[in-house]
Amino acid sequence: MKEKLNHLVLSGMYRMTILAVVALVTLMTACGGGIDTNINTPSSEDITITDNHLKPDELPQAMLDARYSQIYERFSPAFKGQISEANFAEMAEDFTQGVESFEQASAMQLNGSDQRVWLNTPHDKGIFVVFDETGFIVGLQIMNLSTWTGTDEMLTTTTYELPFHGDWLVFWGGSNMLVNYHYEYESQRYAYDFVQVKNGYSFTGDPLKNNSYYAFGQDILAPADGTVISVVNHIPDNEPVGVMNEKEPAGNVVVIDHGGEYSFLAHLKKDSVTVNPGDQVKLGDKIGELGNSGNSSEAHLHFQISDGEDLFDSSSLNVRWKDGLNPIRGETLQSTAY
16 A cells, blocks of 8 residues: 655655664755754864864774774764763664675765765665764764665656756755655655755855745746646745745645656745646746745755656656766756756
């Protein structure tokens, strides 16, 4: 039986748990659980940085070498309050049994954080770590990963293009839960969250104001030819940023029928939608502007293709992108098609 969600993982770009056990601070988000754009880092009075401290690239091997004390030393004070060194070591030792190596699957520097994902060779175990700007670990998740190889390998019939102009960062995207939080849920498994970033930040100025975010107000485009079948255009944009509307999870959204495949472009700006149900749209036509409506923690685009017109009662489809594009979390995409 298909799992039906009553909320969008869309927005809180990620909700994170420490080692899948202890609730943890989160950093920056888009769909679903909240993310704080500000990272609380220890003061210089609390720490002394030395060259001997564990570097981000060294963490997977340190885990395999059982250098748990060295890793734990890099936990922020707040993070240490969530778990003891003994408990961390016990869980890490159990998790790494039988693992020979980890390879980096994703790296993303955003809003003062350095976020990394590593996978083992069979891709059935992964590590997700968030470092603050001083190199302290403020979030760590280890997970046994499930995959849906059958649907992973089945691409949409229609070829789609990026639904925006310019450069955009993939905040969530890929085929495992550590690079794509949506992946756990059939109705959103192959969804993407996109943000705009400049100089490593998704905003400038006051982080509580929507206009501070580079993505806010940007044109959103039809990803392929089709017929508009559904429009929501009246949902207020969340402000202050960080307050989310769980009652209207998709916020303002346009749904387009591409011949039995349906694109969902969600979290649009209030009163910005330029199309109506029944309109025929061509690839690249403007359909609205990006906002921060619905279950969204900051301005970002939630984009997915589904096999039905009801977002929560359909299955998400793996997108066949033009030129074989395969967007992965942390990758910056450049749209040059329009």
